[in-house]
Amino acid sequence: xxxxxxxxxxxxxxxxxxxxxxxxxxxxxxxxxxxxxxxxxxxxxxxxxxxxxxxxxxxxxxxxxxxxxxxxxxxxxxxxxxxxxxxxxxxxxxxxxxxxxxxxxxxxxxxxxxxxxxxxxxxxxxxxxxxxxxxxxxxxxxxxxxxxxxxxxxxxxxxxxxxxxxxxxxxxxxxxx
Amino acid sequence: xxxxxxxxxxxxxxxxxxxxxxxxxxxxxxxxxxxxxxxxxxxxxxxxxxxxxxxxxxxxxxxxxxxxxxxxxxxxxxxxxxxxxxxxxxxxxxxxxxxxxxxxxxxxxxxxxxxxxxxxxxxxxxxxxxxxxxxxxxxxxxxxxxxxxxxxxxxxxxxxxxxxxxxxxxxxxxxxxxxxxxxxxxxxxxxxxxxxxxxxxxxxxxxxxxxxxxxxxxxxxxxxxxxxxxxxxxxxxxxxxxxxxxxxxxxxxxxxxxxxxxxxxxxxxxxxxxxxxxxxxxxxxxxxxxxxxxxxxxxxxxxxxxxxxxxxxxxxxxxxxxxxxxxxxxxxxxxxxxxxxxxxxxxxxxxxxxxxxxxxxxxxxxxxxxxxxxxxxxxxxxxxxxxxxxxxxxxxxxxxxxxxxxxxxxxxxxxxxxxxxxxxxxxxxxxxxxxxxxxxxxxxxxxxxxxxxxxxxxxxxxxxxxxxxxxxxxxxxxxxxxxxxxxxxxxxxxxxxxxxxxxxxxxxxxxxxxxxxxxxxxxxxxxxxxxxxxxxxxxxxxxxxxxxxxxxxxxxxxxxxxxxxxxxxxxxxxxxxxxxxxxxxxxxxxxxxxxxxxxxxxxxxxx
Numbered sequence: 001x002x003x004x005x006x007x008x009x010x011x012x013x014x015x016x017x018x019x020x021x022x023x024x025x026x027x028x029x030x031x032x033x034x035x036x037x038x039x040x041x042x043x044x045x046x047x048x049x050x051x052x053x054x055x056x057x058x059x060x061x062x063x064x065x066x067x068x069x070x071x072x073x074x075x076x077x078x079x080x081x082x083x084x085x086x087x088x089x090x091x092x093x094x095x096x097x098x099x100x101x102x103x104x105x106x107x108x109x110x111x112x113x114x115x116x117x118x119x120x121x122x123x124x125x126x127x128x129x130x131x132x133x134x135x136x137x138x139x140x141x142x143x144x145x146x147x148x149x150x151x152x153x154x155x156x157x158x159x160x161x162x163x164x165x166x167x168x169x170x171x172x173x174x175x176x177x
Numbered sequence: 178x179x180x181x182x183x184x185x186x187x188x189x190x191x192x193x194x195x196x197x198x199x200x201x202x203x204x205x206x207x208x209x210x211x212x213x214x215x216x217x218x219x220x221x222x223x224x225x226x227x228x229x230x231x232x233x234x235x236x237x238x239x240x241x242x243x244x245x246x247x248x249x250x251x252x253x254x255x256x257x258x259x260x261x262x263x264x265x266x267x268x269x270x271x272x273x274x275x276x277x278x279x280x281x282x283x284x285x286x287x288x289x290x291x292x293x294x295x296x297x298x299x300x301x302x303x304x305x306x307x308x309x310x311x312x313x314x315x316x317x318x319x320x321x322x323x324x325x326x327x328x329x330x331x332x333x334x335x336x337x338x339x340x341x342x343x344x345x346x347x348x349x350x351x352x353x354x355x356x357x358x359x360x361x362x363x364x365x366x367x368x369x370x371x372x373x374x375x376x377x378x379x380x381x382x383x384x385x386x387x388x389x390x391x392x393x394x395x396x397x398x399x400x401x402x403x404x405x406x407x408x409x410x411x412x413x414x415x416x417x418x419x420x421x422x423x424x425x426x427x428x429x430x431x432x433x434x435x436x437x438x439x440x441x442x443x444x445x446x447x448x449x450x451x452x453x454x455x456x457x458x459x460x461x462x463x464x465x466x467x468x469x470x471x472x473x474x475x476x477x478x479x480x481x482x483x484x485x486x487x488x489x490x491x492x493x494x495x496x497x498x499x500x501x502x503x504x505x506x507x508x509x510x511x512x513x514x515x516x517x518x519x520x521x522x523x524x525x526x527x528x529x530x531x532x533x534x535x536x537x538x539x540x541x542x543x544x545x546x547x548x549x550x551x552x553x554x555x556x557x558x559x560x561x562x563x564x565x566x567x568x569x570x571x572x573x574x575x576x577x578x579x580x581x582x583x584x585x586x587x588x589x590x591x592x593x594x595x596x597x598x599x600x601x602x603x604x605x606x607x608x609x610x611x612x613x614x615x616x617x618x619x620x621x622x623x624x625x626x627x628x629x630x631x632x633x634x635x636x637x638x639x640x641x642x643x644x645x646x647x648x649x650x651x652x653x654x655x656x657x658x659x660x661x662x663x664x665x666x667x668x669x670x671x672x673x674x675x676x677x678x679x680x681x682x683x684x685x686x687x688x689x690x691x692x693x694x695x696x697x698x699x700x701x702x703x704x705x706x707x708x709x710x711x712x713x714x715x716x717x718x719x720x721x722x723x724x725x726x727x728x729x730x731x732x733x734x735x736x737x738x739x740x741x742x743x744x745x746x747x748x749x750x751x752x753x754x755x756x757x758x759x760x761x762x763x764x765x766x767x768x769x770x771x772x773x774x775x776x777x778x779x780x781x782x783x784x
Contacts, residue, residue, distance in 0.1 A: 053511040057508070057511065118303075118304070118306050118307040119300070119303035119304045119306070119307075120303075121306075122302070122304075122306050123299075123303050123361060123362070126299075126303075126365060126369075127364075127365055127368065130365070130368045130369055130372055131368070133372050134368065134371065134372050134375070137372065137375050137376070137380070137615070138375075138615060141376065141615055145613065
């Protein structure tokens with residue numbers, strides 16, 4: 001059984017369902033049977049549709065091209081439909097959600113899994129930067145401590161400068177931002 | 178210490194004591210410490226659950242009567258006595274050293290787990306640099322026939338949080354081992370913190386230019402983006418719709434008081450420390466008022482932004498539910514598309530129910546209603562908000578922005594937490610004086626990093642909530658109450674008033690007198706009693722993620738094992754009891770060794 005949900009998929013660009021569209025459907029299904037089933041020459045006439053509703057849903061069966069009264073096994077039809085699902089969908093500008101086959105679940109695409117998880121790359125970048133920063137700061141403070149020990153006199157001068165510049169209160173009683 | 182002695186002490190200390198490069202750094206550091214993750218994920222929840230816009234009334238009243246006075250007190254005492262969180266209490270009276278030790282213990286407890294939250298944020302941040310986002314879809318199961326069952330039964334965001342991030346165990350007893358990816362993020366978080374505090378406020382003061390301002394930029398970007406999404410205004414309306422009946426309930430007022438208190442990061446010792454690096458004549462009164470206002474405004478602003486996004490998410494969920502129901506109805510009743518729309522949905526449902534009741538009952542349609550999410554804490558950030566982000570176009574950008582904002586909010590709060598540990602450790606002379614500052618901060622970070630590994634096990638999330646509920650609540654209230662009483666009644670409110678007059682030029686007015694002497698201590702006392710009673714009377718339950726339970730995917734409630742009570746006592750009891758116990762110990766010690774340096778005040782008050 002087929003269910004078409006044209007409006008929800010296409011909205012403003014929805015096409016009207018009519019006889020021609022049904023013809024296209026039967027043709028695509030015949031194509032599917034030809035390519036993915038036993039290779040016999042299925043024709044549009046072999047796809048029989050019944051019970052069409054305004055919802056745009058209907059039942060269909062496929063007859064064998066050799067003998068019109070013989071119905072093709074349901075499982076083989078399902079298999080053919082499953083394999084050509086994307087072609088059928090794109091013929092009608094629809095997707096698995098909007099073009100439903102009752103009884104044939106959509107095949108799930110395996111999500112792409114990259115070799116290195118992306119988060120490790122981001123982590124590596126950040127840790128590299130942080131590590132470099134820590135090393136730089138530690139080295140510079142070791143150098144600074146080395147200079148302070150040798151330059152004792154300059155330290156006192158620096159301290160007296162600091163007293164002069166330090167308090168906010170020198171200029172204004174209320175600290176402005 | 179007389180005022181003249183203070184002024185000369187300031188000059189002597191010029192070379193030794195750290196100081197702020199400029200006023201902006203000081204203000205940004207304090208704002209960063211106060212504005213934290215709680216403003217983003219606790220305040221909106223409280224607001225919505227306590228009557229929306231009506232919650233602003235108790236919040237603002239208590240902000241003025243409780244928050245601002247306590248803040249001013251901490252700033253003033255730090256600036257006057259020029260010591261960190263432990264030194265000020267030792268100087269007021271040696272027996273009060275217990276308050277300092279208690280606040281150091283609390284800062285330590287909180288630092289341990291708070292950085293794990295930052296590690297979680299970093300994990301999400303690192304995972305945001307991919308399209309599609311990993312929490313937007315379920316992974317496939319082993320033989321590629323469908324999605325992983327745990328994920329299918331719950332949701333991709335739940336699965337990503339509980340399984341791929343936390344790898345959580347069903348109970349707190351099963352530890353599940355260390356999760357290596359979280360250990361990496363944890364080390365990263367502590368390294369980032371270390372590089373910012375490596376030289377104390379010299380480096381912190383530079384870092385806060387970014388960490389304190391970036392959240393506001395991101396919030397504004399999200400606000401603009403949020404307002405353009407459908408349903409956002411409904412979310413904001415829902416948040417602020419006032420329900421004045423909530424004001425009659427005492428729990429509303431108590432929750433507001435607790436939120437104001439925790440939001441200001443009082444009693445950690447960090448604020449006292451930061452203001453001790455100011456010059457003596459800095460206007461601490463003005464600072465206290467400005468920072469309080471900024472904190473309050475930020476809470477409201479963040480709540481608005483969060484709820485625009487939540488409103489969008491709730492509306493989208495409602496729309497999806499409705500479309501799903503419409504599709505089911507169309508399929509079952511074979512109606513052409515367009516017969517049922519959003520607007521005539523209710524009438525059609527009514528009509529169909531009347532004409533075909535049996536068929537309709539069998540359908541079992543889910544009722545769609547527009548209810549926004551009443552959720553707080555990590556659930557809000559890592560489940561609800563991340564889901565909302567996956568529905569926005571260009572999701573990775575929004576995810577990166579959001580998690581950078583959370584990271585900055587958390588890191589700037591950590592600066593204050595760590596200050597509340599480092600300065601007392603130095604005052605207690607735990608580290609030899611010859612050690613450079615880099616080594617002191619390094620050792621502290623490494624020790625905290627190692628202890629924090631508890632929270633990276635499978636059961637880590639449960640340990641973290643335990644620490645948060647018991648270690649970060651009652652001891653803080655006890656310390657704050659003791660602080661107020663010590664300053665007002667032991668140090669002396671008159672002496673304190675004179676100090677402030679010396680520092681800023683005028684005596685504090687009647688508002689400060691009334692709040693310091695009576696109103697604020699009373700409020701703290703009530704909140705403390707309320708918390709104590711609620712925590713003691715409630716059953717010790719915790720929520721678990723258990724795929725085997727019947728209630729899955731809702732969280733199951735389990736009882737804590739008996740030995741957890743010991744842990745709770747250590748977390749909450751020891752810091753709180755430190756205040757009286759240390760007093761008694763020192764009183765006993767000082768009556769025996771009268772001349773010991775510990776027992777006399779360093780620059781004696783009574784000289």
